[in-house]
Amino acid sequence: MSLxxxxxxxxxxxxxxxxxxxxxxxxxxxxxxxxxxVGLYAISQVQQKKSPYVNPNDPNRSIFRYAPGITIxxxxxxxxxxxxxxxxxxxxxxxxxxxxxxxxxxxxxSAWFLFKLVPAASAxxxxxxxxxxFLLALPLIIYEVINSQNKLIALFFMLAAxxxxxxxxxxxxxxxFNIALTVYVALLPFLILFLxxxxxxxxxxxxxxxxxxxxxxxxxxxxxxxxxxxxQWMYSLHSFFNTNSYMSYIDLRRSSQSIPSVxxxxxxxxxxxxxxxxxxxxxxxxxxxxxxxxxxxxxxxAVWKKPKDTMRGLSYVIFLTLALILPQYCVYYTWCYLxxxxxxxxxxxxxxxxxxxxxxxxxxxxxxxSLASYTIVFHxxxxxxxxxxxxxxxxxxxxxxxxxxxxxxxxxxxxxx
Numbered sequence: 233m234s235l236x237x238x239x240x241x242x243x244x245x246x247x248x249x250x251x252x253x254x255x256x257x258x259x260x261x262x263x264x265x266x267x268x269x270v271g272l273y274a275i276s277q278v279q280q281k282k283s284p285y286v287n288p289n290d291p292n293r294s295i296f297r298y299a300p301g302i303t304i305x306x307x308x309x310x311x312x313x314x315x316x317x318x319x320x321x322x323x324x325x326x327x328x329x330x331x332x333x334x335x336x337x338x339x340x341x342s343a344w345f346l347f348k349l350v351p352a353a354s355a356x357x358x359x360x361x362x363x364x365x366f367l368l369a370l371p372l373i374i375y376e377v378i379n380s381q382n383k384l385i386a387l388f389f390m391l392a393a394x395x396x397x398x399x400x401x402x403x404x405x406x407x408x409f410n411i412a413l414t415v416y417v418a419l420l421p422f423l424i425l426f427l428x429x430x431x432x433x434x435x436x437x438x439x440x441x442x443x444x445x446x447x448x449x450x451x452x453x454x455x456x457x458x459x460x461x462x463x464q465w466m467y468s469l470h471s472f473f474n475t476n477s478y479m480s481y482i483d484l485r486r487s488s489q490s491i492p493s494v495x496x497x498x499x500x501x502x503x504x505x506x507x508x509x510x511x512x513x514x515x516x517x518x519x520x521x522x523x524x525x526x527x528x529x530x531x532x533x534a535v536w537k538k539p540k541d542t543m544r545g546l547s548y549v550i551f552l553t554l555a556l557i558l559p560q561y562c563v564y565y566t567w568c569y570l571x572x573x574x575x576x577x578x579x580x581x582x583x584x585x586x587x588x589x590x591x592x593x594x595x596x597x598x599x600x601x602s603l604a605s606y607t608i609v610f611h612x613x614x615x616x617x618x619x620x621x622x623x624x625x626x627x628x629x630x631x632x633x634x635x636x637x638x639x640x641x642x643x644x645x646x647x648x649x
Contacts, residue, residue, distance in 0.1 A: 268380035350545035406440035545576030
């Protein structure tokens with residue numbers, strides 16, 4: 233069966249999704265929800281009025297770095313879980329499978345938001361591109377769900393925030409945005425995109441932030457305890473994001489593909505507590521901050537040029553890229569967001585008046601990024617940050633497209649939007 237026939241066949245695609253879900257359940261059974269256990273343990277600590285940010289096994293490294301409110305969000309998934317020691321839990325299977333279903337539903341919800349948000353030449357083409365984007369990103373989506381991570385949950389709320397923003401419902405948008413930040417704070421650069429489009433959005437954002445981070449958690453956890461946890465969280469973020477030594481970044485974790493990790497691997501060799509630096513840690517820190525600032529400024533400049541409606545999806549991808557490459561470390565599974573990357577670009581190039589050279593370039597970037605995502609199983613490719621460089625190249629291609637196309641003639645958007 234050709235790829236086009238496969239994408240046009242809803243029955244065949246549904247069968248593939250069923251295989252994906254079944255295979256994921258089998259793998260999850262054997263992995264036993266290692267990453268989710270961090271959140272479940274945090275819930276137990278909070279219920280006992282203890283700080284989840286204290287790691288009994290390693291006081292110098294806090295494993296839990298989420299906002300206090302996420303323990304409220306994840307409490308319904310605690311189910312029959314029992315904590316019998318520091319990060320030692322039993323009866324976690326019901327929680328793991330419930331969380332898996334939440335991830336699948338979030339993925340489906342994200343697909344619906346994308347279909348409504350990102351314009352294409354026609355609704356039929358958009359649906360076909362949605363399937364193709366899912367196929368291309370499937371390895372990393374599987375990696376995300378079998379690790380019982382939460383990045384798909386964050387993506388769902390982030391896309392909901394964008395959708396509501398486009399519908400001129402700023403307060404509801406800001407509420408969803410802040411929930412997304414509770415799950416994955418690295419999505420914060422999207423605030424810049426919102427403010428570029430509507431400066432008054434800051435009012436809704438502040439109101440929503442107070443509600444999501446202060447009022448609601450205080451009602452559930454108590455005012456004093458929530459303030460205490462917020463201080464603990466802010467301290468963990470401060471120690472996590474503001475460092476002047478590579479050793480504080482990631483322990484040279486090869487699976488991390490963010491700017492600090494990549495720069496560190498260039499100038500540092502060795503293992504935890506046995507690092508050898510080729511230049512001063514201060515200079516490493518400066519290089520990382522300068523590169524990060526340059527990426528942010530280029531992203532803002534490209535979007536500030538007010539790209540056409542048909543390029544909205546590219547704007548979303550640019551700021552989603554920042555959520556991948558700016559944190560101190562960002563592990564492979566977060567690249568499940570490539571699902572959005574591929575879909576946005578495929579929809580954009582579906583318009584017939586996209587310049588031929590630009591269309592071919594973006595297709596090549598999709599192919600290169602997709603191939604790079606498969607290299608994560610080979611450690612040498614991880615060490616040389618192949619996925620990071622492919623992502624940066626993809627980002628640069630989108631920046632170029634936005635700047636070149638900002639003042640071109642408008643296109644016809646699919647009527648289904």
